[in-house]
Amino acid sequence: MMRIHKSIWFVLFLSLWELLARSGRFSPLVFPPLAAVFKALFHALASGELLQETGFSILLILEGLLVGAVLALLLGMASSLSPLLRSFTEALAALAHPLPGIALLPVIILWLGTGRASILFIIIHSVLWPMLLNVMTGFRAVPKVLAETGRNFGVRGARLFLEVYVPASLPYLLAGLRIAWARAWRALISAEMIFGAVGGKGGLGWYIFKQRVFMDTAGMFSALIVIILIGILVEEVIFERVEAATIRKWGMTDQ
Amino acid sequence: MSEKLRVSGINKYYYKNGERFKVLDSISFTAGSGEVLCLLGPSGCGKSTLLRLICGLDEPEDGLVRLDGKAVSCPSPAAVMIFQEFGQLFPWRTVLDNVIYPMRVNGIGRSEAERKQTAETWLVRVGLEGFFHVFPHTLSGGMKQKAALARALALEPSLLLMDEPFGSLDALTREGLQRLLLQIREETGSTILFVTHDIQEALTLGDRILVMGKEPGRILKVLENSVKKTGKRSNQEKSALYDVIHNLLGTV
Ligand SMILES: Nc1ncnc2c1ncn2[C@@H]1O[C@H](COP(=O)(O)OP(=O)(O)O)[C@@H](O)[C@H]1O
Numbered sequence: 193m194m195r196i197h198k199s200i201w202f203v204l205f206l207s208l209w210e211l212l213a214r215s216g217r218f219s220p221l222v223f224p225p226l227a228a229v230f231k232a233l234f235h236a237l238a239s240g241e242l243l244q245e246t247g248f249s250i251l252l253i254l255e256g257l258l259v260g261a262v263l264a265l266l267l268g269m270a271s272s273l274s275p276l277l278r279s280f281t282e283a284l285a286a287l288a289h290p291l292p293g294i295a296l297l298p299v300i301i302l303w304l305g306t307g308r309a310s311i312l313f314i315i316i317h318s319v320l321w322p323m324l325l326n327v328m329t330g331f332r333a334v335p336k337v338l339a340e341t342g343r344n345f346g347v348r349g350a351r352l353f354l355e356v357y358v359p360a361s362l363p364y365l366l367a368g369l370r371i372a373w374a375r376a377w378r379a380l381i382s383a384e385m386i387f388g389a390v391g392g393k394g395g396l397g398w399y400i401f402k403q404r405v406f407m408d409t410a411g412m413f414s415a416l417i418v419i420i421l422i423g424i425l426v427e428e429v430i431f432e433r434v435e436a437a438t439i440r441k442w443g444m445t446d447q
Numbered sequence: 448m449s450e451k452l453r454v455s456g457i458n459k460y461y462y463k464n465g466e467r468f469k470v471l472d473s474i475s476f477t478a479g480s481g482e483v484l485c486l487l488g489p490s491g492c493g494k495s496t497l498l499r500l501i502c503g504l505d506e507p508e509d510g511l512v513r514l515d516g517k518a519v520s521c522p523s524p525a526a527v528m529i530f531q532e533f534g535q536l537f538p539w540r541t542v543l544d545n546v547i548y549p550m551r552v553n554g555i556g557r558s559e560a561e562r563k564q565t566a567e568t569w570l571v572r573v574g575l576e577g578f579f580h581v582f583p584h585t586l587s588g589g590m591k592q593k594a595a596l597a598r599a600l601a602l603e604p605s606l607l608l609m610d611e612p613f614g615s616l617d618a619l620t621r622e623g624l625q626r627l628l629l630q631i632r633e634e635t636g637s638t639i640l641f642v643t644h645d646i647q648e649a650l651t652l653g654d655r656i657l658v659m660g661k662e663p664g665r666i667l668k669v670l671e672n673s674v675k676k677t678g679k680r681s682n683q684e685k686s687a688l689y690d691v692i693h694n695l696l697g698t699v
């Protein structure tokens with residue numbers, strides 16, 4: 193039912209768009225008709241340029257997600273071992289978490305220049321803190337009986353974390369990853385756009401910026417469509433599937 | 448009967464609202480090999496705390512726990528605990544894998560195939576054939592406790608610690624599991640320390656019954672369970688012992 197409703201709205205949005213575009217009130221430079229947008233999308237995809245830029249962005253965000261998530265797990269483990277480390281990480285997270293990655297940009301450019309490393313830094317920043325908070329909450333929420341059962345069986349050290357704490361807190365970890373993804377994806381596009389202006393290279397954000405310079409409005413919108421599609425793919429297909437294959441299959445979603 | 452477990456002079460303190468209070472007061476007792484020892488006492492008298500100390504999950508301020516003559520200092524599968532909570536099975540592992548996993552961790556069985564076979568044998572023994580490949584959340588409470596029992600037995604522990612494992616089950620299921628436990632004990636000769644606050648359950652299962660009192664937790668009396676020994680559950684004898692315990696516990 194929900195799906196049907198949603199797609200009806202989509203069709204309505206698109207029709208309204210087309211009506212406005214064809215009303216003759218707006219220049220196609222400001223408000224291109226759908227046909228022009230899809231044509232631009234097709235050409236950009238066919239030429240391989242848009243795919244290349246998308247690939248650049250995806251690779252970058254995967255790298256950042258991986259590094260950020262692993263760092264969050266390591267910090268989470270360390271801080272559940274020592275109260276001193278815990279208060280340290282909590283203080284650090286309290287300072288860094290409210291800071292949007294993009295706000296760090298001038299500082300990062302000063303420190304790392306305008307290359308790929310700087311974008312990666314912003315992604316890791318966007319991933320690390322929300323993920324860390326969820327790791328720490330998740331570890332604390334691990335049922336005592338599971339942790340003690342694991343210890344009773346002689347599971348200890350890194351193994352206890354990886355084989356008991358991590359799966360037992362998976363609902364929290366996946367929720368953290370969802371937030372981390374959303375933050376990182378937005379930060380990535382913004383950063384690419386600004387680095388494009390400074391003369392960096394690549395990415396969907398940079399592609400949009402480039403089309404603006406060329407006054408190719410339809411081309412800008414075609415990149416926006418790609419961004420939306422990737423967002424839907426990740427949030428409603430990939431995360432959904434991962435959750436269905438893990439925490440929902442294991443009956444861990446209502447804890 | 449050789450000595451399996453020796454608990455000597457245990458004192459244990461906890462903090463409540465910043466104040467130190469004594470949970471266990473000079474607890475000493477022994478359990479013989481192959482014995483079912485029931486620990487019976489009111490809720491909050493420190494039964495779980497005592498089991499956790501014996502298991503090595505926690506340390507006492509004074510005293511010593513010896514299992515097979517060796518001092519217990521950290522948790523090990525030599526003494527396996529079965530908890531009251533149904534959530535003790537790993538939700539992300541199938542029932543079969545729940546049994547295999549701790550065997551693998553402890554290098555029990557020469558190969559994965561052998562472990563699988565042992566695990567299946569135990570699951571069949573507790574009546575879970577046909578449930579090998581399901582996840583724990585699909586099992587009923589009684590089945591979960593059976594799976595936990597199979598998982599513990601597959602480790603061939605020197606001592607089985609059971610902390611009110613049937614406490615959350617309905618009466619009928621509980622009786623079934625009590626019978627199953629006694630049968631398995633006959634077959635394996637396992638030594639079992641069984642915690643309960645139910646006098647009836649202690650009379651059904653225990654060769655001896657340690658009656659505990661509260662605040663601080665201490666042993667009031669050690670009783671031979673003549674009812675179980677004779678096998679002839681004469682109602683008169685049973686109710687006499689029941690009354691003795693009832694009076695000891697001082698409950699209405
Ligand atoms: N980790 C703990 N910290 C402080 N007090 C505790 C802790 N665990 C148990 N207690 C207290 O110790 C007493 C004994 O608890 P417990 O061993 O669980 O009793 P039982 O299993 O016999 O019901 C209770 O008063 C309980 O509130």
Ligand SMILES: [Mg+2]
Pocket residue numbers: 494495496610
């Ligand atoms: Mg208890």
